[in-house]
Amino acid sequence: MSALMEEMNERALKAGVPLSVQLDVTYRCNERCVHCYLDHDDHGEMTVAEIMDVLDQLAEAGVFFLCFSGGEVLMRMDFFRILEYARSLLFCVKVKTNAFMIREKEADRLRELGVQSVQVSVYSHRPEVHDAITKLPGSLKRSLAGMRLLRERGMKTIIANVLMRSNLNDYAGVKALAKELGAEYTIDPTITPKMDGDHSILPLGIGDEDLRQVFRNGDLVGNVEEFCAPPPTVNDDVLDGLPCSAGHTACYISPYGDVYPCVQFPLPTGNVRKQKFLAIWRHSPQMNEVRSIHARDLPVCSTCTHVGSCTRCPGLAYMEGNMRGPSSQDCEKSFARTGLLSANMLLKNASRAQSTLVQVAGVRQPQDAPLSQVIDAAPPAQPSEESVTRL
């Protein structure tokens, strides 16, 4: 991040300005990705007039970075009207799309309207793997064709490569594709629960050993030594730190007008169909509760050696049941990076060992092994496969 961008973030934080907003214009989609956290029915999307009114409010509130996502944005026939209006308000616009429906005409419009970047999810360089994830035959071919059209027009494109068990071995191929297309390449090993709290898709994510390997691959993470460095010393600065930008300088708006701290943090804070955006942003009790939480307020994480470098997502913690609690997936990441168990993992292991002892002690017969051997047989202080894939 440039120094000016850092300064911009700090000033926005100080002034209480929502610098970045993601607005999903629809949850409808032409793909049915196996790991998607959304349902794809239309439960009453905002009309184009409603969205334009929201955009006016966001500009007034000081929003600079606006990300249009979905669903698939181009499922809305009026998407370019929305985009054109947003650009007339001088937002810096990023579009997330699967690019399946981007042909010459759409590529031209995206270029003319001065969209800052277009992000496309690509899961594999092999059609049989990518298309099996999107469940849309021909989707890789069409997505790449769309990206090429954008690139030919000099647009900045980004490939987002979500890593799962089914495509883990293909990241080198996707990275090579990105190079060929002149696109930036990002990986994301996080599978999030569905917005309705359903955790059934989490086992699609990669296991702990695979995560460890990914984090030690310099092609993916850059400087491995730096990326996997031991956590910094915990001090007051660390404990006074904020978890992330959600609710501080960023928020998310659903196609139905619901405002959340982040797309990954489905805590309802208000609805722009009923209230003004700024009223929600400034006065929602839920938004203010999110804002009030510093690292030292986290009962488990504040005691954790990783607290100064953990990528703890408060939204994932919320979906685990407590926005002040740990996010187990981030505990796994901290462990995979450093080999050091998080406070949450140590507690779980202790709890597991205790329950094992209680259970065994309860049925113990004279011929059973001595208690000392039962203790030795307790699960080792390592994260289990189960703890990786189940929250």
Added chain:
Amino acid sequence: MSALYLARSKEIAARVLDGEMMIMSARDSTLFSLNELGTIIWQAADGATSLEEIVAQKICPEYEVELAEALKDAEAFVRELAEHGIMLLSDQPIAPPAAASKERA
């Protein structure tokens, strides 16, 4: 010196943050922060008003500076913005782009 007209490029994002104008170029994602004087010139860059008029009307009276001196600095400033593609310059008035409408197409 012939008149210099200036207009904001369409290929930028801009917002006032805490009193300062933040501008990002869509061409190369470079971020700029304008100071108070720069913000005044930026906001007055409508394509129809010359730089000399902007400086004479909006800067000299407010900041008590000589027109020639202020104009020299202002011209250097707008030429720098033009180099980054975020300001358009011409010796003729520049037609504004068509505004996006909220009306149904």
